[in-house]
Amino acid sequence: MSVFWIxxxxxxxxxVxxxxxxxxxGLHIYNVMGALVLAIIALADTQWxxxxxxxxxxxxxxxxxxxxxxxxxxxxxxxxxxxxxxxxLPGQKYLMxxxxxxxxxITAVGGLAGAFFLILVVAPFAPRYLPVSQEVLKGHMHWVLWIIITFMLMSEWPKGGNRGPAGWAKFYDAWKTLLAGLATFFLAGLLGFIILTRSPVSHEVAFQNIMPAFVGLFAIPWCLLNIISAADMPKQTVTKSLAVNGDIILRSVWSGSLGGGLAAYFPIVTGGVGGMLAGHATAQRDERIFIMGQGVSKFIYFVGSFILMFxxxxxLTRGGGAWMAKTLYTPSGISDYYLILGSIAVASAVAYLLMEPLTKLTLKFISRYNYRHVSSVALAIIILMVWGITGWIGVFIMAVGTGIGxxxxxxxxxxxxxxGILLFPIACNMSGFGETITGWLGLT
Amino acid sequence: MKGFSHFMSGVAVASFGPWAIEAAQQGNPIFFILGGACGILPDTIDFKFYRFFYEHDVYITPDPLNPDPQYVANEFARAVALAVDEKRYVRVKLVSVRLGADFWQQYSVKIDNEKLEVQVKFGPVVNTGQVPVKGTEDRYPTVATAKLKAKVIQTYDAALKVDIFDGPTIGFKPMDNGDLDLEFLPWHREWSHSLTVGAILGVLLGAVAWWASGWTMAWQVFVTIAACYGVHVVEDQLGHMGSNIFYPLTKNRTPGLHWMHSGDGLPNFLAVWISCLFIFWNLYRGVPKPTYHFSFIHLMMVGLVIPGLIFWGLRKLLTLGQNVQMKKGDDADDEWNESKAAG
Amino acid sequence: MSNDKQALPGHETQSHEMNCINCGRFVGAVSKCPYCGAKVEKRMSLVAVRWAAVLLATIGLFLLYLMAKYREIPVVKLGDVTPTMNFAQIRIEGQAQSDARTFRNGGMGFTVSDGTGVIMVFMSPKQAKDLAASDRVPKAGDKVNFAGGLSVAEDEASVRLISTKDFQITRAPAAAVRLANITDAMVGKSIVIAGKVVDVFPPPANTKRPYALKIQDDSGEQTVNFWQSEYDQIQGKDVLNGAYVRLRVSVDTYQDKIQLKLAAGGDLEILDGPPTEAYSSPGKKAAATYAKKKATAATPARDFSRGRSVQSNSLSVSEVTTALDGKTVRVRGRVDSVKPPQEGTKQPFAVMLKDKDAALRVTYWSAVDEVIPVKPTPGTLFEMEGVVEVYQDTPQLKVKSGYKVKLVDDAPASAPAVDVSRAVPVSSITAANKGETRVVQGTLGVPRALRGGVAYTLTDDSGSIDLVLWESLVPTDVLGALAEGVKVAVSGEVGEYEGQLQLKADRGYSAMVIP
Known part of the structure; x- marks a missing residue:
């Protein structure tokens, strides 16, 4: 069989x-890819x-x-x-x-638009312009991370302090949420220092060092809060059209590609951060643009960061997927680049076509089965996966991450x-004083 | 302008200092951090600190369970009367009405100087994106009115709209002819948005830098802080509200140039993007032996002009025959709303 | 006011806990009503999750921190590293395979081997500075023990040093070696040399070439290379030229020639005077030395009159007698003739060695001849080891190994190093003679050190010409015999440099001191 068909x-x-x-x-594709990489390594010297x-x-x-x-x-x-x-969250508004x-x-349309943008606009120009930007920016990644941290922390808006007379009580009411944000950031940062300097996870599965923490920070809280949620899902309707037009798509691609592109290119900056920055930069007020832009941003972040390796x-190695692929393969030449672009194009089309039936199936499923039970099963699967790869120590790290998340x-x-689990320690290391901090902590 | 625009402008201004590039190449991010932080600092001071300590004379607090426009109108008129009778500056807080995690009862306050009355109406319920919830537009059709003791002069023609998060503050300033001058968000840019305050901050932190690292670091810190703080003031002068530019030497806000609304998408994006291009250009100039060579014009063409033209052309094509209405921000309160909506 | 208020989207399915139980207003997630001040009761599961979050985020994190802090980083053999260990923190115990080198960004790197594998170790600029300040920059051969973060890719792996505090180093002893005794066998090792700095050549502007420091001791001269970063580290570099120095250098090769490299400026110590035999540890930043093996015999004074060495601890031809029958001896003599075996026969090679009037027949088979690196030719001085056999009352030497046949001197004894009869006046050499060989004789002027050689002005009665002698062409014993005021005869190729004619000495013994 020729390479094309394979x-x-x-x-x-x-x-599929x-x-x-x-x-x-709650299941992240990088977790699945981690298992795949293990399998590929195990089979490497065999007939399979x-x-x-x-x-x-x-x-x-x-x-x-x-x-x-x-x-x-x-x-x-x-x-x-x-x-x-x-x-x-914006997606939840639609649900409610x-x-x-x-x-x-609408988010899926954003993803497809992102695929078009990536393949037809970014891919042809990337080999010409990205090396130029890399040469200029490569010694400056550290302060880019620092200004992102600075903006993240300074731009958070106080949720309270809207009522009552002026004074310290009002100030504290407002700053409660901001202090929670700062605490979250620095506690996550401390967790990051621990994992990146002296991880308790066995060195034999160190390539999944950070996985238990990330699962704890993001996936587990989501499952847990679903399980204890006292709210039920309203009745859902399936519409025949999406009320979006070319202008909406264009503006979504504009804001989403900026966010996703930033996240894909700069190390440690994830899709969420990129989306926040792009949202602030483009100041779009239409909620459809916001939702669709999220789809664009997520696609470009995950897929774009993988493409950079080729x-x-x-x-450039960016994103968990690329780091895992790098342990197996070193790309060389233009043919690898075309292979990946072709795969992305085909996969985007197929995934988009699967969206509608899978969404309807899921709606049917959750109308029959309580989403709390689904979240419980998901929680069990996630915990088992973490335990299976990283053992009990990974489960403990996951629990700590859950608390912070x-x-x-x-x-x-x-x-x-x-x-902050990645931003803070890595920014400190890039600026050269990470070791000073780990020294103070007694980790080195 | 939105906070991120100010932030990136500050970083861009910082990048013009060769010392910032050199320090960054040595692994020291301090000047860029200072640039961004000082770029956004004036609004941070106002929105995250000062406003919680700003005393009000009258708090207009509608009941979420029983929104009464007449109550609002009466309280508003009472505040006006207070200012007229006592001939002093009166500060009024219009408190927002929260109905849910994502829902707010919007109400508007309009001044009619010809009839010498205030008109209040409770509008639709809006979400945090300020998008009206369908079916709530006519919950409260009544327009309540109350007579005002004096004319209230506004420098812009808009109704005061109260919806998400924190409600606005207005100030009534008695004028010589007996009218009242309405100041929107009097605590905002009262003293924080001032070039002199930026310079003073630069001196203070420069002194710390001098103690820690010597004279060179001190003046570099001073220049960075003063310039990046100042660029925020300059940018805000492009809008409507203006700033008290030389506080404490000046007492009042100098009105802006009215060139843009702080929430306008295109000016904000251009401010961010052009700042990024300037930063890139300054970093490129600092590369010791670059492999690639390009001019500033080339960078602008590739980074701004050509993509901008393509985007504009595509937009024209996609909106051909359509009447695209961009939501226009209110002159007075759009910055207030933009700041809140960003949180 | 309308009383017809439908529930807001999603609120019909929300919990009643979102409203204050006392006044009925929306309060959301807060636990105290901002309207009436009443306490808002939350369900047990939510309270439990809140408390769990705070406890896990604080106490749980603290416990995790303690666990990490007191955890021993495991020692991992480099041969056991697998791709799944990417990002692992491991301890490596091994030996530095190379001197640490400084990168352009100020960082540093070296390779380490633990016997099961080799890996590159990277350090940040700050770590490099810390190690340099505490004299722990690794050199080839040093034993190292450190913790690092693994980076494993498909085609390579590397380690990033985690902390300099944890970096342990045991210095490999470096032998003190005379310049003339530096051999290929020392490649990859660190040695200590001492001598006088003859000159220091900075690299040409806008090039990546290194500095060249010419050092001379009583045995000869060598060139030591280093780069700008090392030069900047040298203490007292202003008085380097002409000073006596002791250096720890690594022996390397470059373009098939031995190259001595200085890894750090701190490895160069400026001495107060000529170095003494009892080498002391050259300051904090150089390695400790150890005693050399004793020399086996006293070295006889060299006769430089004809540019050849005469030392030997082997027998002369006349000393080989029948009394040594069956004994293994080493004989030195000049090759008089070489007779290869006839075609198609199994005859041995036969070489006649002569020494004044004595002659000795030496035989060896073809298999031995194949291994001999430099084949004997008439006129050359050879040293051969073999077994004495007596045939018809005449001793012969039978050589069993080609490695025991060594060239001592390839200059024919009967011929002078330079044919003085062919000497021409300096003034007769013109630009038209470029590329041709000329012999001149005259008096040498002040020597000028070159990168890789030396130059003199040679003056005879008719004029002067620049004489250039390259180390790569002219043996060191010849160079060592030359000095200002010495009368010499030289054979060389006419050339031109910067508009001036010059004579480049030929390869070999092309310069001869004339008494």
Whole structure:
């Protein structure tokens, strides 16, 4: 069978597998890819060794499928409990309005638009312009992280302090949520220092060092709050059209590509941070643009960061997927770049086509099964996965991460502050005083 | 302008200092951090500190369970009367009405100087994105009125709208002819948005830098802080509200140039993007032996002009035949709303 | 006012806990009503999760911190490193394979081996400075023990040093070596040399070439290379030229020639006077030395009159007698003739060695001849080791190994190093002679050190010309015999440099001191 058909089937398989797995709440594709990498390494010297023509397109397709379809559980599987949470996320607004299907599909349109943008606009120009920007920016990544941290911390808006007479009581009422945000950031930062300097996880599975913490910071709180939520999901309707036009798509691509691009290019900056920065930069007020832009941003972040590894003349490793692929394969030449781009194009189309049936299936599923039970099963799967890869110590790290990850949701600050787990220690290391801090902490 | 625009402008201004680039190349991010932080600092001071200590004379607090426009109108008129009778500056707080994690009862206060009355109406329920919730537009059709003891002069033509998060503050300043001058958000840019305050801050932190690292660091810190703080003041002068530019030497806000609204998408994006291009250019100039060579014009063409033209052309194509209405921000309170909506 | 208020989107399915139980107004997630001040009761599960969050985030994190702080970083053999260990913190105990080198950004790197694998270790500029300040910059051969963060890619792995506090180093002893005794066998090792700095050549502007420091001791001259970063570290570099110095250098090769490299400016110590035999540890930043093996025999004075060495601890040809029958001896003599075996026969090679009037026949088979690196030719001085056999009352030497056949001197004894009869006046040499060989004789002027050689002005009765002798062409014993005021005869190629004619001495013994 020729390489073309092998790559095509691998792409289709990766897309379908990831799209199905993406419907499970709390499961990140990097966790699945981690297991895949382990399998590939184990089989490497046997007769079942998997060739790069199979696993590379498959990995690319998995990332595409997940980043597109992951919107479904993010929007549909989780009703915000207003007695517990301070803010309602944009996708959740659609759910609470009975328009969960619409919200999901608008995000999917954003993902597809992001795919077009990535393949038709970014990909042809990347080999020409990204090496230039890399040469200029490469010694300056440290302060880019620092200004992102500065803006993240300075731009958070106090949720309280809206009522009552002026004075310290009002000031404290306002700053409670900000202090929760700062506490979240620095506690996550401390957790990051521990994991990056002297991780208790066994060195034999160190490539998943950070996974238990991330699961604890983001996935577990989501599942837990679903489980204890006192709110039920309103009745959902399936619309026939999405009420979006070309202008909406264009402006969504504009804001989403900026956010996703920043997140893909700069190390440690994730999709959430990129989306926040782009949202501030483009000042779009239309909620459809906001939702669609999130879809664009997420796609470009996850898929774009993977592509950077293959850009000729650049070969930047960004994102968990690329780091894992790098342990197996070193890209060389333009053919690898075309292989990946082709896989992404095919996978994007297939994932988008799967969105509607999977969304409807999920809606049917959650109308029959309580989302709390679904979240319980997801929680059990996640804990088992963490335990299976990193053992009990990983579960403990996950528990600590869960505590930190719950703080912003329950005490009114931004979840983005949890990214201090990577932003803070790595910014300190890049600026040369990380070792001083770990010295003070007694970790080195 | 939005906070991020001010922030990036500050970083861009900092990048013009060669010492900032050199320090960054040595692993020291301090000047860029100072630049961004000082770029956003004036609004941080106002919105996250000062406003919680700003005393009000009258708090207009509608009941979420029973929103009464007449109560609002009466209280508003009472505040006006207080200012007229006591011939002093009176500060009024219009408190927002929260109905849910994502829902706010909007109400508007309009002054009619010809009829010498205030008109209050409770509008739709809006979400945190200030988008009205369908079906709530006509919950409260009544328009309540109350007579005013004096004319209230506004420098802009808009109704005061109260919706998300914190409600606005207004100040009634008695004028010589007996009218009242309405100042929107009197605590905002009262003293924080001042070039002199930026310079004073630069001197203070420069002194700390001098103690820690010597004279060179001291003046570099001073220049960075003063310039980046100042660029925020300059940018705000492009809007409507203006700033008290030379506080404490000046007493009142100098009105802005009215060139833009603080929430306008295009000026904000251009401010951010052009700042990024300037930063990139300054970093490029600091590369010791660059492999790639390009001019400033080339950078602007590739980074701004060509993509901008393509985007504009595509937009024109996609909106051909459509009547696209961009939501216009109110002159007075759009910065207030933009700041809150960003949180 | 309308009383027809429908529930807001999603509120019909929300919990009643979002409203104050006392006044009924929306309070959300807060636990005290901002309107009436009543306490808002939250369900047990939410309270429990809140408390759990705070406890896990504080106490849980603290426990995790303690666990990490007191955890021993495991020692991992480099041969056991697998891709799943990417990002692992491991301890490595091994030996530095190379001197640490400084990168352009100020960082540093060296390779380490633990016997099971080799890996590159990287350090940040700050760590590099810390190690340099505490004299712990690794050199080739040093034993190291440190903790690092692994980075494993498909085609390479590397380690990033976690902390300099934890970096332990045991210095490998470096032998003190005379300049003339530096051999290929020392490549990859660190040695200590001492002598006088003849000159220091900075690199040409805008090039990446290193500095060249010419050092001379009583055995010869060598060049030590180092880069700008090392030069900047040298203490007292202003008085370096002409000073006596002791250096720890690593022996390397470059373009098939031995190259001595200074790894750090701190490894160069300026002495107050000529170095003494009893080398002391050259300051905090150089390695300790250890005693050399004793020399086996006294070295006889060299006769430089004809530019050849005469030392030997082997027998002369006349000393080989029948009494040594069956014994293994080493004989030195000049090759008189070489007779290879006839075609198609199994005859041995036969070489006649002569020494004044004595002659000795030496034989060896073809297999031995194949291994001999420099084949004997008539006129050359050879040293051969073999077994004495007596044939018809005449001793012969039978050589069993080609490695025991060594060239001592390739200059024919009967021929002078330079044919003085061919000497021409300096003034007769013109630009038209460029590329041609000329012999001149005259008196040498003040020597000028060059990168890789030395230059003199040679003056005879007719004029002067620049004489250039390159170390790569002219043996060191010849160079060592030359000095200002010495009368010499030189054979060389006519050339031109910067508009001036010059004579480049030929390869070999092309310069001869004339008594």
């Amino acid at each position: 790559a095509l089937f691998a792409t289709l398989a990766g897309t 597998i990831a799209s199905l797995l993406a419907c499970l709440p 060794a998997i060739a790069p023509e199979i696993y590379l397109p498959m990995m690319a397709a998995m990332i595409v499928g997940w980043s597109m379809v992951n919107t479904i559980p993010a929007v549909l599987l989780g009703t915000p409990d207003e007695s517990a949470m301070f803010t309602v 309005d009975g328009r969960g299907f619409e919200g999901t599909m 850009v000729p003349g650049l070969h 719950l703080l912003p949701v329950l005490f009114g600050s931004r979840r983005l502050n949890c990214l």
